[in-house]
Amino acid sequence: MKIIEQDPWLRPYETVIESRLRYARKREASLTGGLSGGLSDFANGHLYYGLHADGDAWVIREYAPNATALYLIGDFSRHQRQPQYRFSVVDRSAGDWELRVPRRILPHGTRYRLLLEWPGGEGERIPAWCRRVVQDADSYLFYAQVWQPDEPYRMQHERPLPDDAPLLIYECHIGMSSEQAKIATYEEFRTDVLPRIARSGYNAIQLMAVQEHPYYASYGYHVSSFFAPSSRFGTPEDLKRLIDDAHGLGLRVIMDLVHAHAVRNEVEGLGCYDGTRSLFFHDGDRGIHPAWDSYCFDYGKDSVLHFLLSNCKYWLTEYGFDGFRFDGVTSMLYYNRGLGETFDSYERYFDGGQDVNAIAYLILANKLIHTLCPAAITIAEEVSGMPGIALPTADGGYGFDYRLAMNIPDYWIRLVADHRDEDWQPADIWHQLTNRRASEPAISYAESHDQALVGDKTLIFRMIDSAMYDHMNKESTEQSVDRGIALIKMIRLVTAATMNGGYLNFMGNEFGHPEWIDFPREGNGWSFHYARRLWSLADSPFLRYAGLQSFDRDMIGLIRSVPSFHRLPLREYWLHGNDQVLCFGRDSLFFVFNFHPVRSHADYAIPLPPGRYEVLMSSDARRYEGYGRVDERVAHHTCRAASAVGGASPQELLKLYLPARTALVLRRIV
Numbered sequence: 001m002k003i004i005e006q007d008p009w010l011r012p013y014e015t016v017i018e019s020r021l022r023y024a025r026k027r028e029a030s031l032t033g034g035l036s037g038g039l040s041d042f043a044n045g046h047l048y049y050g051l052h053a054d055g056d057a058w059v060i061r062e063y064a065p066n067a068t069a070l071y072l073i074g075d076f077s078r079h080q081r082q083p084q085y086r087f088s089v090v091d092r093s094a095g096d097w098e099l100r101v102p103r104r105i106l107p108h109g110t111r112y113r114l115l116l117e118w119p120g121g122e123g124e125r126i127p128a129w130c131r132r133v134v135q136d137a138d139s140y141l142f143y144a145q146v147w148q149p150d151e152p153y154r155m156q157h158e159r160p161l162p163d164d165a166p167l168l169i170y171e172c173h174i175g176m177s178s179e180q181a182k183i184a185t186y187e188e189f190r191t192d193v194l195p196r197i198a199r200s201g202y203n204a205i206q207l208m209a210v211q212e213h214p215y216y217a218s219y220g221y222h223v224s225s226f227f228a229p230s231s232r233f234g235t236p237e238d239l240k241r242l243i244d245d246a247h248g249l250g251l252r253v254i255m256d257l258v259h260a261h262a263v264r265n266e267v268e269g270l271g272c273y274d275g276t277r278s279l280f281f282h283d284g285d286r287g288i289h290p291a292w293d294s295y296c297f298d299y300g301k302d303s304v305l306h307f308l309l310s311n312c313k314y315w316l317t318e319y320g321f322d323g324f325r326f327d328g329v330t331s332m333l334y335y336n337r338g339l340g341e342t343f344d345s346y347e348r349y350f351d352g353g354q355d356v357n358a359i360a361y362l363i364l365a366n367k368l369i370h371t372l373c374p375a376a377i378t379i380a381e382e383v384s385g386m387p388g389i390a391l392p393t394a395d396g397g398y399g400f401d402y403r404l405a406m407n408i409p410d411y412w413i414r415l416v417a418d419h420r421d422e423d424w425q426p427a428d429i430w431h432q433l434t435n436r437r438a439s440e441p442a443i444s445y446a447e448s449h450d451q452a453l454v455g456d457k458t459l460i461f462r463m464i465d466s467a468m469y470d471h472m473n474k475e476s477t478e479q480s481v482d483r484g485i486a487l488i489k490m491i492r493l494v495t496a497a498t499m500n501g502g503y504l505n506f507m508g509n510e511f512g513h514p515e516w517i518d519f520p521r522e523g524n525g526w527s528f529h530y531a532r533r534l535w536s537l538a539d540s541p542f543l544r545y546a547g548l549q550s551f552d553r554d555m556i557g558l559i560r561s562v563p564s565f566h567r568l569p570l571r572e573y574w575l576h577g578n579d580q581v582l583c584f585g586r587d588s589l590f591f592v593f594n595f596h597p598v599r600s601h602a603d604y605a606i607p608l609p610p611g612r613y614e615v616l617m618s619s620d621a622r623r624y625e626g627y628g629r630v631d632e633r634v635a636h637h638t639c640r641a642a643s644a645v646g647g648a649s650p651q652e653l654l655k656l657y658l659p660a661r662t663a664l665v666l667r668r669i670v
Contacts, residue, residue, distance in 0.1 A: 003388050003396030006439045010387055013350040017388070017396050024360040024393070028367075031302060039368045045310035046227060046318075050129030051106075051146065058101045058146075062087065062127060063303065064274035065095025067116045073124070074112030074143070076105050081115050095274075108150075111136075111143035113267075118275030126225060126268050128280075128307070132236060133212045133228040133268070142214060142224070142268040145231075153237040155320055157247040160203075162375050166566035167402070167502030168556055169254065170202040171448055173209055174233045175216065176517070177507065179535055181528035183216070186238035190245050193507075196535070198249040200510060200549075201556035204377070205246060206254040206325055208449065210239070210315075214268050217519035219449070220256065221327065222263035222294055224270070226311050229319070236319075243320050252322040254377055255315055259308050259365075260328030261294040271295055280304055289337055296331070299357035305364070312365055316372050323369065323377030326400070330383045332358040343384045359398065366399030377401055379443060390440035390501075397440075402501045405442040408433060409451050412491055416462050421483075421597040426582035427575045429595075433498040434570060441501025441566070446491050448506045454518035454530070460488045461514050468514040472537075472544050474625075483597070485544060486626065486661035488512060489551050489619040490593055493663050496555060497591045498584070499566050503559070510552035511538035511545040547625030554617060554624075558665065562589065574606045581658065583608070589616075590666040594658040600629070601658040609668060610638045610652040617665040629659040636666070 003017065004010050010017065028039065035041040051060045062070060070087035073079050087097040106112070111134065114125045126133060132147040177193050178184035197205060209220020212228040220230070229239045243253050262280065263269045270280045281287040281295040289296050297304050315321045330338040335353050343349070362380075369376045380389045380400040391397025411432045415424060436442055452458045461468060463484035471478035496503045514537075518530035537545040559565050565586065573590070574583035580596040583606050590608060594601060613636040620626035638652040656664065 001396035003391055007387065009346060013346065016350045020356055020359050021393060023356050024363040027360045028364055031305060039364060040371060043309040043313040043368055045306045046129060046314045050127060050131065053103065053148065056103055058103055058106050060099050062097045062114065063095050064097060064116060066118050066274040066276045068119060069117040070097045071115040072099055072112060073115050075110050106146045108146055108148045110146040113143055116274055121275055124267055125273060128270055128273060129227055130225060131227050132231065133225045134231045147236060149237060153240040155244045157244050159320065159322055160247055160250050160252050164564045165203060165560045166499060167204055167377065168202045169204045169206050169443065169502060169504040170197045171206045171504055171506045173507065174207065175209065176531045177533055179532055181532060183232055186234040186242045190242040194245055194249060198251060200553050201560055203250065204252040204254055206256060208256045210255055211258060214263060214265055217521040221258055223258045224263045224265055224268045227314055240319055252377065254323050254325055255321045256327060257324040258327045260331045261289050261292055261296050264293065264295055289331060291339060299355065299361040305361055308361065309365060309368055312369055313372060316369065325379040325381060327381050329380045333386055338384050349386055362398050363393055379404060402441045402443050405436065405444045408444055408495060409447050412446055412459060413451060416459060424580060424595045425577050426580060426595065427577060429494065430572060430575060430582060433495060436500065443502040443504050444495050444499040445504035446495045447509055448504060449517065452517045454516055457516050458509060458513060459491065460484050460512040463487060473542055474544060485548065489624060490661065490663045493555055493619065494593055496559060498570060501566055508533045511549035544625045547623060551619065551624040558616060573608055588668045590668065592656065592658065592664045592666065594660060594662050596660050598660050600660045603655045604658045605653040605655050607651040608638060608654045612637050612669045613654060613666045614669060615664060616667050619663040620659050630657065630664065
C-alpha cells in the first residue's frame with residue numbers, strides 16, 4: 001500500500017490498516033448485496049422513508065421497530081390521534097410502517113407530527129426523514145411541515161468545474177451574516193453577501209448550520225432533523241436559489257455536515273425515537289458525548305448507515321451541494337472520542353481503541369460521495385492526525401480529499417497569547433506550518449469560527465483588544481493597532497503561502513472583524529450583538545479595516561493567478577532566529593518575512609537563485625494600512641557573494657530592505 005511506502009514507520013501496523021479496509025469492503029458487500037447500483041442504490045432511503053406524493057395521495061413511511069402503534073397527527077386532526085390516521089405495519093421484522101392520506105388532507109404548509117406508542121409509553125415525534133421543520137412563533141414548538149410548492153425551484157447553473165487553483169474557502173454562517181441584530185436569511189445572504197465573496201476571490205463557500213437544529217446558539221452542531229434545511233433562515237427554495245447563484249458566480253458550495261453526533265432532544269430529535277435510545281445511538285455511556293452533551297451514533301447498525309449515507313446523497317442530489325466538511329471526525333474514530341489523548345505515538349492510532357464501524361462508515365461515505373459526484377469535495381475535521389485520512393482508499397486511506405490543519409490556528413493562538421514578539425522564531429513558524437504528511441492535502445487556516453467563539457477572541461482582537469473600539473480610524477497613531485494590523489497580515493500570508501491543499505477564512509476575518517462570536521442565549525440576555533457581521537467597517541473609507549480587506553483580496557488573487565499554486569514544491573531558503581527573518585519559495589515566487597518588532601534590515605542578503613526579482617506585494621504598503629516603507633516599483637538583482645565557505649562556489653545573494661513586521665512577495669524573472 002502506498003501509505004506504507006510513503007511512511008515506513010507505519011509498517012508495524014500494516015495488518016491493522018489492511019484489516020480496516022477489508023472490513024469496510026465487507027460492510028459494503030453486506031449492505032449492497034443484490035443492488036445493481038451498489039452504494040448509490042442503498043443510499044436511497046430518503047426516497048422511501050418520509051412523506052412522498054403518490055398520485056392523489058401522500059404516502060408516509062417510518063422505521064420504528066420498537067413501536068406498537070403509529071399515528072399521524074397535525075392541523076388536520078387538531079393534533080389528536082384519530083383511527084383513520086393510524087399507520088399499518090409493512091414489515092414487522094423490518095420495523096417499517098406506512099400510511100396513505102389523500103393529498104387534499106395535507107395541503108402545502110400543513111404542520112404535522114407522529115405519535116408513537118411503545119411498550120410502557122408513548123410520545124410525539126418529528127419524523128426522522130422529514131424534509132421541512134418549522135417552529136411555531138407563539139409556542140416555540142417544532143413541527144414537520146408539508147412542503148410542496150406549486151413552482152419548485154429548478155437550478156439554472158451547472159456546478160463549477162474544479163480548476164488548477166487551490167481550494168480557497170470562505171466559511172459562512174447564514175444567520176449571523178447580516179449587520180442587523182437579527183437572524184439573517186438565505187435570501188439576504190444570497191443578495192448581500194455572495195457578491196462580496198465572489199469579489200474577494202474565494203472559489204468556495206462552506207455553509208454552517210444548514211441541518212435543522214432546535215437551539216440557535218448551538219451553532220448548528222446539535223442537529224435534530226438531518227434532512228431538513230434550517231427554516232429559521234428561510235425555505236428550501238431559498239436555499240436552492242442561494243446555491244444556484246453561488247454556482248453562477250463560480251463558487252463551489254460545501255456543507256458543514258454533522259454525522260458525528262445528534263442533539264439529545266426527543267420530540268424534535270432522534271433521542272429515544274421509538275421508545276429506545278438504541279435505534280440510532282449506542283446505549284449506555286458510549287452513546288453520550290461527555291463534552292458535547294449529545295448522542296453518538298452506532299455505526300455498527302446497518303439502519304444507521306442507511307440513514308447517514310442516504311443523508312449524504314440527499315444533500316448532493318436534492319440541493320446541489322458540491323461536497324462536505326465532516327464535523328467531529330476525531331470523535332467518530334475513537335471509543336473515548338479522542339478526549340484527553342496526546343496522540344504522541346503511532347500506537348495511539350492502532351491500539352484497538354478505534355471504532356472500526358465508524359471507520360468503515362467514513363470510507364463508504366467518501367466512496368458514495370465521489371461516485372455520485374466525482375468532483376465532490378470532502379474535508380475531515382480531524383485533530384488526532386490519524387494517518388491516511390486524506391488518502392484514497394486504494395492507497396490505504398479513508399478517502400477524504402483534505403484534512404483540516406487544525407494545529408495551525410492553535411499554534412497562532414499560543415504564539416500571540418503566550419510569547420513576546422521578540423521571541424517569535426522563524427524556524428518554529430516554518431515547522432508548524434509545514435509539519436504534515438506531504439501526500440495528504442490539508443486546508444490551512446489561521447482562524448476559523450472556532451477560534452472566535454464566546455470566551456475567546458479573534459486573532460486581531462487578541463493583539464489590539466479594546467483599542468479597536470476607538471483607534472481603527474485612519475488618523476490613529478495607536479501602536480497596538482499598528483502592531484495588530486501588521487502581524488495579522490503576516491500571519492494570514494505565511495499561512496496561506498505554505499498551504500499544500502487549500503486555505504480557509506471565516507466570514508469577516510478577512511477585514512479583521514473585531515471581538516468574538518456569541519449567539520443569543522440566556523447568559524447574554526438573548527442578544528444578537530455578537531452574532532452578526534459589521535460589513536460597514538470594511539466599507540468605510542475612514543477606517544483601517546478596508547486596508548485589511550484589500551490585502552486579503554490581493555493575497556487570494558495572487559494565489560489564484562499562479563497555476564497549481566498549492567502543488568508547487570515548498571523550499572526553505574533562509575531562517576535566521578536573531579533577525580527573525582524567514583524566506584521560502586514556490587517555483588518563481590518568493591516570500592520574505594521579517595517578524596522582528598522593531599529592527600528593520602537594510603541591504604539584507606538572502607541566498608536565492610540568480611536573476612531579477614520584482615515585488616508583487618508588500619504587507620507594509622499604505623493601501624494595506626502599512627507605513628509604505630517599501631518602494632514596490634524597484635526591481636532587485638542578485639549579486640555574487642564576495643567569498644564562499646569551505647571551497648564551495650560563491651552564492652548569489654539578493655539584498656533587500658526589510659522593514660520590521662513586514663512581508664514581501666517577490667517574483668523571479670530569469
